[in-house]
Amino acid sequence: MHSGRRSMPASHCLPRRNRVSVSLPPATAPDLRRRRGASSMTTVIVPLDGSDRAEQAIPWATALCHRINARLTLISVVEIPVEFGAWSAASAMAVGNELDEWAAERKAYLKDVASKIDGIQIDIVSRIGSPTSEVLSAIGDVEDPFIVMTSHGRTGASRVVMGSAANRIVRDARCPVLVIRSQRETPDVTPSFDRVLVPLDGSEFSEHALDRGLDAIAPGGQSIAVHLLRVIEFLAVRIPGPDIPLDYGLVAEYTEAMQEEATNYLGVVTGRLSEKGVAVT
CATH class of the missing domain: 3.40.50.620 (HUPs)
Incomplete structure (x- = not known):
């Protein structure tokens, strides 16, 4: 999703908005820490990269939140392109400003997504780094995490929720992970856990x-x-x-x-x- 501000590189531009399997070095994020709730799973975490495929996890996440009375955390990670390496060494200040702007754009995107969800307490988190590592880090910052994500998101270097990423999160996350098989077109279904x-x-x-x-x-x-x-x-x-x-x-x-x-x-x-x-x- 493009904003009116300076745009991200093509590999990070966010597009416009438009069967399920369950699996069983941390960074500090005080805004993610919450008290333990009455349900056994108090925080549902959804990784988003701005793609329609990644957003297909949202209906399942919100249905789960309503079912178990949980909070919802939407997280998006700005992945630094490899090409930034040489330039960043020569212009640290410029890189810092650019990354701050990208993170702000991600946060604006998450706010837009959150505004369309009713009846759930929502936190939004925008980070910079390795998408899979940051998502795994986020689960250590909340009480009773439960990740809901799609099997594929973007393609290419800007991936945040890819098959390989989903596999790593399922393998390494010390919490339940619900993986939704992404589809080319957003399916018109009502999620159910019955x-x-x-x-x-x-x-x-x-x-x-x-x-x-x-x-x-x-x-x-x-x-x-x-x-x-x-x-x-x-x-x-x-x-x-x-x-x-x-x-x-x-x-x-x-x-x-x-x-x-x-x-x-x-x-x-x-x-x-x-x-x-x-x-x-």
Whole structure:
């Protein structure tokens, strides 16, 4: 989005406004610190780069905020172009002024986005640096963070919410991350957290993600329907040789045993969740 002031380089110009997966060196930002609220997730953080694709996360973030009574933080990071290196060494003052102006433009953009959201307490944060590092830093500055972001935003050097960035945030963030698959056109959908698909592999780690995710989107026993999924790996059996027949009976026996084990496992998890009042299919 271009302002009336001096514009950013092409790699940072902000365009005009116009299925979902959940995953389970800090900088000080006093304006982000908030008291712990009644819900388990008090601050929903949405990284934005000015693109329509990144903004597709906003409806999901606002729906989550309304559902769990959370705050919303909109954050945008000005990434310094590599080309600035040589020039900045020769003209530190000019670079400082330019960066301040870019940060101000990002803040104006965030204010415009925030003005279109009703019924939620909103903070806006504009930073300068590495987008992924700054987003990861921001989660350490709030109580109970929950990141909501799209899988892709810009392309090229000005990326803020790219596939690789989303992967890094999912991997390194010590909080739940909701990743919305971005689409070329903004979808006309009403976000809902009433039904959730949860893949499990039988490990304690995956069950921890299940418990953490439910605590995040359905605190205090809120109504939610959970569909549990356990996928049985296909048994890859090599044929020893042309004269040695493949034992299909053994493969069938293995598959049946794994299906029984998976069914029993899901039954145990279902029973545990049902005791908490969660509807499971």
